[in-house]
Amino acid sequence: MTSIDDSDSNTAQVGVTAASMDLSGRQYLLIAIGDAPGTTAKVDKWARDLASAHRAVALYSLPDGAGVEDLIDASTVGVRIMISGEEAEVMRAVAVARAAGILPCELFIHISHVDVINVFCPHCDTATRALARPDHTIECSGCARDLLVRPHTSSHRAMYLASVA
């Protein structure tokens, strides 16, 4: 085994992260955001796979994606970060990790489920939380315009992009 490869979830739209996790890291931070069964099951599987490959693993459980920053601050060079959780919080964690200097190849994610998403309005710069998916139209909470949710995201804002419909 040279990598841990998860092709069971479409994560490309969430941000720039690795397509598979290599096994050359010095330490692996496995982070569960929230405690949904699909989230913790994935982290447990990563832990088993990495243990069988004799890699150093540290497991964390966080209430939301913002807490990733403290873990990165306390980590050493050569760390790999693997994050599992609900989409919006994973996007937030990816934005935090990238801002902290973590490279795409050092970051691997699993979206266990999707709840509300954050949509960025290009007209008034307001973020609207909505139960929506790409191609849905929502009302901006800032300017009340109809927004068409795009299939693209801003990885540093951790939001879906939209156009005024």
Ligand SMILES: [Zn+2]
């Ligand atoms: Zn707006």
